[in-house]
Amino acid sequence: MTESxxxxxxxxxxxxxxDAKRCRNETCDRHRxxxxxxxxAKELVQRYEAGERDFREQNFGxxxxxxxxxxxxxxxxSSFTQVNLEGANLENANFRExxxxxxxxxGANLENANLxxxxxxxxxxxxxxxxxxxCRGARLPGVxxxxxxxxxxxxxxxxxxxxxxxEAILHSANMxxxxxxxxxxxGANLENVNLxxxxxxxxxxxxxTLIKSMLNGANLTRANFSEVDLSFAKLSGANxxxxxxxxxxxxxxxxxxxxxxxxxxxxxxxxRTKLNWxxxxxxILKDAVLMSANIxxxxxxxxxxxxxxxxxxxxxxxxxx
Numbered sequence: 011m012t013e014s015x016x017x018x019x020x021x022x023x024x025x026x027x028x029d030a031k032r033c034r035n036e037t038c039d040r041h042r043x044x045x046x047x048x049x050x051a052k053e054l055v056q057r058y059e060a061g062e063r064d065f066r067e068q069n070f071g072x073x074x075x076x077x078x079x080x081x082x083x084x085x086x087x088s089s090f091t092q093v094n095l096e097g098a099n100l101e102n103a104n105f106r107e108x109x110x111x112x113x114x115x116x117g118a119n120l121e122n123a124n125l126x127x128x129x130x131x132x133x134x135x136x137x138x139x140x141x142x143x144x145c146r147g148a149r150l151p152g153v154x155x156x157x158x159x160x161x162x163x164x165x166x167x168x169x170x171x172x173x174x175x176x177e178a179i180l181h182s183a184n185m186x187x188x189x190x191x192x193x194x195x196x197g198a199n200l201e202n203v204n205l206x207x208x209x210x211x212x213x214x215x216x217x218x219t220l221i222k223s224m225l226n227g228a229n230l231t232r233a234n235f236s237e238v239d240l241s242f243a244k245l246s247g248a249n250x251x252x253x254x255x256x257x258x259x260x261x262x263x264x265x266x267x268x269x270x271x272x273x274x275x276x277x278x279x280x281x282r283t284k285l286n287w288x289x290x291x292x293x294i295l296k297d298a299v300l301m302s303a304n305i306x307x308x309x310x311x312x313x314x315x316x317x318x319x320x321x322x323x324x325x326x327x328x329x330x331x
Contacts (some may be wrong), residue, residue, distance in 0.1 A: 051075055058083060136174075166204075266304075 051073040054065070064084050071091040079099045086104050092112045101121045109129040118138045118266040125145040143165040152172040159179045166186045170193050177197045186206040190213045198218045206224055211231040218238050225245045232252045241261040248268045257277040264284045272292045279299050286306040296316045303321045315326040 049073075050076075054080075 019080045023082075036238050048069045048071055049065075054070070054073070054075070055078060057065075058080055063082060065088060065141070066084055066086045068085070068088045068300045069091075069255075070085075070088060070093050072093065074094045075098055076094050077097045077099075078095070080103060081099055082102045083100075084104045087107045088105075090108065090110045090113050093110070094114045094164060095112050095118050096116045098115070098118045100123055101119050102123060103120070104124045105128050106124050106126045108125075108128050110128070110133045112129070112132045114134045115138055116134050118135070118139070120138060120140045122145050123140070123143045125140075125143055125148050128145065128148045130148070130150045130153050132152065133150070134154045134265050135158050136154050136200075138155070138158045138165050140158060140160045142162045143160070145168050147167045148162050148165075149169045150173055151169050153170070153174070155173060155175045157177045157179075158175070160183050161179050161181045163180070163183045165180075165188055166184050166285045168185070168188045171189050171191045173190070173193045175193055175195045175198055178195065178199070180195075180198060180203050182202045183200075184204045185208055186204050188205070189209045190205075191209050192212045193210075193217050194214045196214050196216045198215070200215075200218055200220045200223055202222045203220065204224045205228050208225070209226040209229050210225075210233050211229050212233060213230075214234045215238050215271045216234050216236050218235075220238060220240050220243055223240065223243045225243060227247045228249070230245075230248055230250045230253050232254075233250075234254045235258050236254050236256045237258065238255070239259045241259050241265050243260070243263045245263060245268055246266045248265070248269045249266075250268060250273050253270070253273045254275055255275045255278050258275070258279070260278060260280045260283050262309050265288055267283045268285075268288045270288060270290045270293050273290070274294045275298050276294050276296045277298060278295070280301075280303050281299060282302045282304075283300070284304045285300075285301045285308045286304045287308070289309045290313050291309055291311045292313060293310075295318045296314050297318070300321050301319055301323060305321060318326040320326055
């Protein structure tokens with residue numbers, strides 16, 4: 011058989027994914043130039059129920075998928091614009107490098123989901139369940155995560171700038187190197203969380219719990235940590251310049267080699283806190299308690315120590331017999 015007589019093998023093109031340039035119907039909304047086929051909600055659910063799980067690189071814009079069950083589905087690099095996934099079950103689903111814009115995932119179950127390098131803009135994830143999910147490198151600026159559960163989640167190098175995380179549960183989550191600049195975490199549970207070298211400047215943590223949290227080398231400049239529980243936390247080498255720590259609980263916390271210039275620690279409890287080699291220049295420690303604290307080589311230059319209880323139990327400035 012000569013080469014000229016060989017008939018090339020032509021495989022059928024799936025009806026749900028046709029290259030726009032191959033479509034001869036110029037008036038077709040689905041295949042107009044530069045657009046992918048937009049799957050309808052009914053079709054997606056039917057195909058999923060039939061056993062299909064591969065939905066990569068698809069366009070799911072403006073679909074109503076409330077309370078849908080799509081566990082274990084693969085949506086890698088897919089687009090979700092103005093999709094309603096409220097209450098949907100997306101456990102173990104793959105959303106790696108997917109894009110969400112204006113989507114509603116309130117109360118959705120994303121437990122153990124893959125959200126690596128996912129991008130979300132104006133997305134509602136309030137009350138969502140993201141336990142043990144992997145969001146490494148995701149971009150979630152301004153995302154609404156109020157009362158969401160992210161316990162044990164992988165959140166390192168995530169952009170949470172301006173995100174709303176009030177009363178969120180982040181127990182034991184790994185948030186190292188994440189960007190939480192200007193984020194709101196008031197009342198959140200961050201016990202045993204890893205925030206090493208994270209950016210927390212101008213963030214609001216008022217009333218949050220950070221017991222045994224790790225913030226070594228983190229930037230907390232001008233952050234609000236008033237009434238926060240940082241007992242046994244590790245903040246060695248952290249930058250707390252201008253940070254609000256009024257009435258904070260810092261029992262047995264490690265703040266050695268940290269910078270607390272102009273920080274406000276009024277009424278804070280620093281019982282047995284390690285402050286050795288730290289810089290508290292211009293800091294306010296009025297009515298603070300430093301009982302049994304380690305202040306070896308600590309710089310208190312121009313600090314306000316009015317009514318401060320010192321490590322030996324005396325009040326600063328009082329004369330002892």
